[in-house]
Amino acid sequence: MGGATVLYQDRESQADGAQAEGDALWLTLSELTATTGWELKPEGVCKEETCVPVPAARRAAMIRTQPSGTQLNLTEFARLIDQPVAHDQATSVWYFGPAGWEWRTRLSTRVAPDFALPDLSGRVHSLSDLRGKKILLLFWASW
Numbered sequence: 001m002g003g004a005t006v007l008y009q010d011r012e013s014q015a016d017g018a019q020a021e022g023d024a025l026w027l028t029l030s031e032l033t034a035t036t037g038w039e040l041k042p043e044g045v046c047k048e049e050t051c052v053p054v055p056a057a058r059r060a061a062m063i064r065t066q067p068s069g070t071q072l073n074l075t076e077f078a079r080l081i082d083q084p085v086a087h088d089q090a091t092s093v094w095y096f097g098p099a100g101w102e103w104r105t106r107l108s109t110r111v112a113p114d115f116a117l118p119d120l121s122g123r124v125h126s127l128s129d130l131r132g133k134k135i136l137l138l139f140w141a142s143w
Contacts, residue, residue, distance in 0.1 A: 006035045006074075007095040019071070023087065025094050026064070026071040036096070038077070040070070045077055052081055112137070 004018035013035035019026040044053040082100025116126035
């Protein structure tokens with residue numbers, strides 16, 4: 001089965017030539033660039049000024065040549081850069097979050113970012129109002 005919807009950080013794209021094989025999503029090089037902004041270059045997988053070298057030991061799992069052209073396994077690349085991936089097989093939708101170097105720095109201070117949410121009565125509370133107090137944050141979702 002070909003084609004996939006790719007949610008890559010802040011953009012949604014339809015990759016008609018994508019090939020899903022288990023937990024691997026293979027993209028043509030043109031679709032890789034169109035959906036993610038990354039491109040395969042001799043020095044590695046690059047986006048703007050950032051280039052990630054492809055380790056020789058992972059090259060076969062990440063890059064392959066088909067009669068239709070070269071493809072890159074986006075999920076293998078995501079593993080290389082510690083990027084979270086979620087996949088819904090039934091709808092062929094793939095989500096890729098921020099790379100490890102982005103989210104790790106957010107956790108380095110161990111201080112939660114400020115946010116404001118209403119309570120059950122509709123009163124808005126912000127986390128910054130509670131700084132210095134012991135609190136328990138509980139998040140849940142129904143899905």
